[in-house]
Amino acid sequence: MPQSWSPTSKLYTLDPDSISFDPDLTGCDVIEHAIEECRRHISLNAGVAKDPDLPEVERIQIQVEDQSCEGYPKMEDSEAYELSVEDNYEILLSADSIWGVVRGLETLSQLVYTSEQNTYLINETTIEDFPRFQHRSLMIDTARHFLSVSVILKIIDAMSWDKFNVLHWHVVDDQSFPYPSRTFPELQEKGAYTPYHMYTQSDVTLILNEARLRGIRVIPEFDTPGHTWSWGQSHPELITPCWGKGLEGGPNVPNFPEHGAEEIVNPMLETTYSFLEELFREIVADFPDEYIHLGMDEVYYACWKSNPNITQWMEEMEFGDYAEVEQYYSNRLINITEELGSKYIIWQDPIDNNVTVDMNTLVTIWKDSKNNQDDPWQMHMEHVAKKGYKMLLSAPWYLNVITYGEDFREYYAIEPTNFTTDPELQALVVGGEACIWAEYLDGTNILSLLWPRASAIAERLWSAKEVNDIEEAKYRLDQQRCRMLRRGIPTKPIMNGYCGDYEWEFDEDHAAGSSASDAVLGHGALLFCALLLSAIAHRFG
Amino acid sequence: MPQSWSPTSKLYTLDPDSISFDPDLTGCDVIEHAIEECRRHISLNAGVAKDPDLPEVERIQIQVEDQSCEGYPKMEDSEAYELSVEDNYEILLSADSIWGVVRGLETLSQLVYTSEQNTYLINETTIEDFPRFQHRSLMIDTARHFLSVSVILKIIDAMSWDKFNVLHWHVVDDQSFPYPSRTFPELQEKGAYTPYHMYTQSDVTLILNEARLRGIRVIPEFDTPGHTWSWGQSHPELITPCWGKGLEGGPNVPNFPEHGAEEIVNPMLETTYSFLEELFREIVADFPDEYIHLGMDEVYYACWKSNPNITQWMEEMEFGDYAEVEQYYSNRLINITEELGSKYIIWQDPIDNNVTVDMNTLVTIWKDSKNNQDDPWQMHMEHVAKKGYKMLLSAPWYLNVITYGEDFREYYAIEPTNFTTDPELQALVVGGEACIWAEYLDGTNILSLLWPRASAIAERLWSAKEVNDIEEAKYRLDQQRCRMLRRGIPTKPIMNGYCGDYEWEFDEDHAAGSSASDAVLGHGALLFCALLLSAIAHRFG
Known part of the structure; x- marks a missing residue:
């Protein structure tokens, strides 16, 4: 739970494929990685689209105070961030450091949810957040x-x-x-x-x-x-x-x-x-x-x-x-x-x-x-x-x-x-x-x-x-x-019930059927395919 | 543990690919499946071969008393079997019913082990076995x-x-x-x-x-x-x-x-x-x-x-x-x-x-x-x-x-x-x-x-x-x-230690490295690669 979180009932939609992430610090691998992960995590549910009847958030503006990107995180580094989903169709994420950007984008990926009509939703929200313990x-x-x-x-x-x-x-x-x-x-x-x-x-x-x-x-x-x-x-x-x-x-x-x-x-x-x-x-x-x-x-x-x-x-x-x-x-x-x-x-x-x-x-x-x-x-x-x-x-x-x-x-x-x-x-x-x-x-x-x-x-x-x-x-x-x-971790249940349309090994059931989809594959498999294709290219190229 | 098990120190070798399984009941899906599984389980360790210096078991003779293959197992059905690795370079498995054959072949798959020189070994053995409880x-x-x-x-x-x-x-x-x-x-x-x-x-x-x-x-x-x-x-x-x-x-x-x-x-x-x-x-x-x-x-x-x-x-x-x-x-x-x-x-x-x-x-x-x-x-x-x-x-x-x-x-x-x-x-x-x-x-x-x-x-x-x-x-x-x-089940450890050359997710590590081998891939991945290659063949063929 963020330190301060004020969602309203006002709803926006977004499209994780087309939404633009605009950091004021470019070329930073940590921020680029966090953006990629945020986009990927939002789009994990297949068949979900933006809601045509809702205002669309088209841009996520990312501001980072300390613009150093080199180096490793340290205990005293700030992880604080502020995140707001605002009525100008933008999301603003500001942080003291790149680590705060990482934390804020993780929060953002968790704020987006899916409606029963299979559309992406996010509420108007203001978050101020920082960890209690370093x-x-x-x-x-x-x-x-x-x-x-x-x-x-x-x-x-x-x-x-x-x-x-x-x-x-x-x-x-x-x-x-x-x-x-x-x-x-x-x-x-x-x-x-x-x-x-x-x-x-x-x-x-x-x-x-x-x-x-x-x-x-x-x-x-x-x-x-x-x-x-x-x-x-x-x-x-x-x-x-x-x-x-x-x-x-x-x-x-x-x-x-x-x-x-x-x-x-x-x-x-x-x-x-x-x-x-x-x-x-x-x-x-x-x-x-x-x-x-x-x-x-x-x-x-x-x-x-x-x-x-x-x-x-x-x-x-x-x-x-x-x-x-x-x-x-x-x-x-x-x-x-x-x-x-x-x-x-x-x-x-x-x-x-x-x-x-x-x-x-x-x-x-x-x-x-x-x-x-x-x-x-x-x-x-x-x-x-x-x-x-x-x-x-x-x-x-x-x-x-x-x-x-x-x-x-x-x-x-x-x-x-x-x-x-x-x-x-x-x-x-x-x-x-x-x-x-x-x-x-x-x-x-x-x-x-x-x-x-x-x-x-x-x-x-x-x-x-x-x-x-x-x-x-x-x-x-x-x-x-x-x-x-x-996201691929076999987390165990903590109460009776179910996880919507996805459970562990559902992919295998589907894989055993007629429709082999991308979702079936882990990184290793994709990498192997890439290697295989590259080998083929060499052989026949 | 079998009801009676008398192994000696006399060693034989075998080759799971070439060894012949000869049941006196042919065309029975239960026996054919059990043979296939036994052969597959013995050969799971890659790079193991027969030992050229040991006598080789070339044939597994399977005798089943009740030759009915149709139908499902019942509580009173016998699961008893006798298994012997004998000095005529044969293994003899005899059972009252096809279910005993299934049990005996499972035991056989567990009797074969791998030497430090990566060869298949099995000891001269006589087993008489049946379950204590039905x-x-x-x-x-x-x-x-x-x-x-x-x-x-x-x-x-x-x-x-x-x-x-x-x-x-x-x-x-x-x-x-x-x-x-x-x-x-x-x-x-x-x-x-x-x-x-x-x-x-x-x-x-x-x-x-x-x-x-x-x-x-x-x-x-x-x-x-x-x-x-x-x-x-x-x-x-x-x-x-x-x-x-x-x-x-x-x-x-x-x-x-x-x-x-x-x-x-x-x-x-x-x-x-x-x-x-x-x-x-x-x-x-x-x-x-x-x-x-x-x-x-x-x-x-x-x-x-x-x-x-x-x-x-x-x-x-x-x-x-x-x-x-x-x-x-x-x-x-x-x-x-x-x-x-x-x-x-x-x-x-x-x-x-x-x-x-x-x-x-x-x-x-x-x-x-x-x-x-x-x-x-x-x-x-x-x-x-x-x-x-x-x-x-x-x-x-x-x-x-x-x-x-x-x-x-x-x-x-x-x-x-x-x-x-x-x-x-x-x-x-x-x-x-x-x-x-x-x-x-x-x-x-x-x-x-x-x-x-x-x-x-x-x-x-x-x-x-x-x-x-x-x-x-x-x-x-x-x-x-x-x-x-x-064999693919994530069984948990019961004591400190390790499982030889294979642990859970080792395949994924190797997939990420330079030597991608067949062992790396699950069925889904192979299927996906096949589809991909087939698509490429279509495109450039």
Whole structure:
């Protein structure tokens, strides 16, 4: 819901094919892409035309204040826009930045609807809109299960329709290392599940570019010092050997379920930090965002405790407990990151362990009683806020944790500032994040698990605090579900019913019949046809 | 798991393209289809060939005892088969009936695997196999959300890989009536969501034929007397008017949440029974199975109680309570069904209400403490068994009820006879049913919700009682998931990991890259390319 939206009952019509989009900034790929998408999305319903009896909007004027088009979106960039459907047969969209234009055109594509007579309608409308929170993110996990690039691109696409503006890419973990480091290609070669489960440099570039066109930042997470089993496949020296059977048993021995044979980064070796410096130098260079995510969650001390070399080193360093080891590691990594010129996000765990990190750190709250932790997220928010850190809330928004029925109600009901009445502490909340961990999902089910459940969170993060009536929101969510379905995402139903003339796989039914239409085809198929035709042209040309 | 399976370490190879399938019954569409599917499924992995260093199986001999090929599968038909990979370079498959051939060829397609050198392997093997339960069914609901025919056909396909043998089609309900009755076309015209959400007669025929080819019976459910709101859209006279505000308020008045304005079939009118007789005459004629499902669940009495005409009629009929009304309705409908020559299945509710139904009735147990009922399913089974009815168990197998994590463990752990130690009562269990109610699902997510979770239930219903080690079954389930994925069903992951060289949407990635291969394309795309090429040929030819 826009921050301010005043529709009247006065109706206009339009023709998405002929309507003219006139930006005052030309040649900007972001705006051109957004126009193309807006036009395409409006025209998705076949057989709809303009209404001959209504005044026609023939022109969409687009004004953008900051005319810079190069570069990637940043957290502080304005996404505000104003949109009015006015009585001079024009639509006026004005924005501070190109990102506001992207958001405004998405809104415009959602304002146009189809009458029962199959004509395009739009009401006279004035909208002033801006996001409540700067950071509205979705986390995907490509380590527990690999996600194909086409699935990631679909996620990015759908995110933009919900006005999410950050893709947090939890790219590697214990289970696999699909990321293509140029500095250390062996991380992927030995750490990925198979050669089929690897991203290429051009995959990464494609994902960054497609995200930028939609005003979406991409923040990669290279989680250390825990969650690094896959790193050790090529760099065993990085990982602390655990002495699971005491001194007699020697190193690299597990003690389940306390720890495995190798469990966690080895914090005592200088080679660890020179390795991390090289790796993060590449990551910071390759990812344009100001932030990277350093992970730092679930640093279980059991393996460090088992290792006599760590014990001896701690004595030398005069560390009284393992939190000091964690602090040492955190400080070293944060210093590396800062020297590389990057800002950083971490999970809340170091703060819980009384580790002090730099005050610029953005801390993500993921613990909640629903995630098998003792305390509700509000306690965790309060704890971290009182230490003065800026925060993102993700704890109540773990979309992988499924329950039967209308769980979107719970997501929608969350008020991220509802952990204190102190406005100064509330002001530390810079946004929130929907997370979808991949233990039990992959390309087969991630899209229907994400949507429209994530849309409820997106509205919570964009719209005003006062927009909180779930009974009203439910129908907007259902509309957004059907809209996304029409745009090609298998969003799952949230209530009994149907989506007008279009449901998932209707195309296949029609394809099986006599009329093969364009609508049957995905991008891949069209591309293939193009390649085929081009090959034919070469052969016979 | 087969009832008896003795593989040795002796290896053979084969070539799915050249291997000869030699049935002693030729010209039988069921066997020919099963052979084609077996050959196709074995060859799905591109780039695999026979191993030149291993003995090659060149012939699959198929012997079938009962050589009748016409007709549809019946509950008492044998699905037993014996399969042996023998040292004379032949595979011998023998079965009592064509349905056993279908089951055996499915098993054979699962016995062939691929070596690391990309060659086909099969071990010397002897299998004797038959199902533990006769009735192994999956229920789909096309009323809360419409399922496209292509989705239903995919479900039937995947069912056959799990050796399910009954599709229970809960085709209509309160929400919509997508079924195309020829006798009463207005039921669909006014009861379906929209003209897009309707099945045609040829859809029904297609579904029946595709199911038959896979040895799957199709049992339609036309649930009465409750769950009939959509029927009343065209036939309001069928439905009891509720008097929600007492006598002064008049008829057709709701009293939420007790009842709506019209709630349940009107049992007092003879026109009700003549209508049902005409409708079921058509259903029994059109569905070849011996059974139809009469529903009869959730007969809430509140609306009947509110209606003064029902009260007066009960006095005339000397009915002491509403269970007698239910009994009257049940008897009338069962008599109609019997006169039409059909057997029938009902949900357990009439039995719970002390309604006595015919002893031939097959009763499905759906109530469980997990379904918000007070008692565990074992209590319900015992109660119904003691009345001597034959039973199907579905209560613990509601696949629409989702929880996070490895819920297949619970499904697998269910032992349907575990409600008594009395072998006579245990013998009343003729099978079980996985149900997937469609309140929160449709074509977007039903396949990944069904599979591989349904596979755990399928193994429970097919394999011996003693095959119950979930730690072993887990890996079979994961294999079956990957097998189904390769065959085109988006089965969801049940543990961390990957499926070899193939994951969902890998094709789309490859399509976007430089090497467009056949594997990239779906049927629609190929059709489109063919049309395009044909158009080009015309233009430049």
